[in-house]
Amino acid sequence: NAGVTQTPKFQVLKTGQSMTLQCAQDMNHNSMYWYRQDPGMGLRLIYYSASEGTTDKGEVPNGYNVSRLNKREFSLRLESAAPSQTSVYFCASSEDQDSYGYTFGSGTRLTVV
């Protein structure tokens, strides 16, 4: 099925551990995004990639790094996880930054203990 695939769906980390959240899209979209969703906070943009080879910080980039590996894949890395990074992480893609509508993945639920 066409869309945005995120792995893993669930993860528990200990404080200080590192991990990479994977995201891949098969719609030939140019732009990709990482958001986090916290109760009562809505979705907040962590990083985005307008096109292959570019990445930019969003509203809450601290503690995260990203890699736009190729046009299909955009990964999010937590180098040293903290409890404040417990959240649901969503990857999304769009044809380009000005096109209407994003396609979202189903999310990664991350708990840091």
Place this chain on the structure above:
Amino acid sequence: GEDVEQSLFLSVREGDSSVINCTYTDSSSTYLYWYKQEPGAGLQLLTYIFSNMDMKQDQRLTVLLNKKDKHLSLRIADTQTGDSAIYFCAESIGGTALIFGKGTTLSVSS
């Protein structure tokens, strides 16, 4: 700076109309969107409106845009229990990513 505000909760009875409101701050928004999130799932695009339009209708959904007041609303006619979800308003400002509101939880009782 950009900000999108929504009320957090709305409760309606099945068969009634639901109206979810949103205000945004950036007058240069090109598109405004409504997304729906069901429990445990990602966000799905419900509908969108271009900034030069006042209204858009799509089956049971009606979007109204008041650019002067920077106010956007989503009306769901004949609300069903399957409409229970979180609804997000979002604005698109050219050159950056979508800015989302905090979401309105719609609860539909039978």
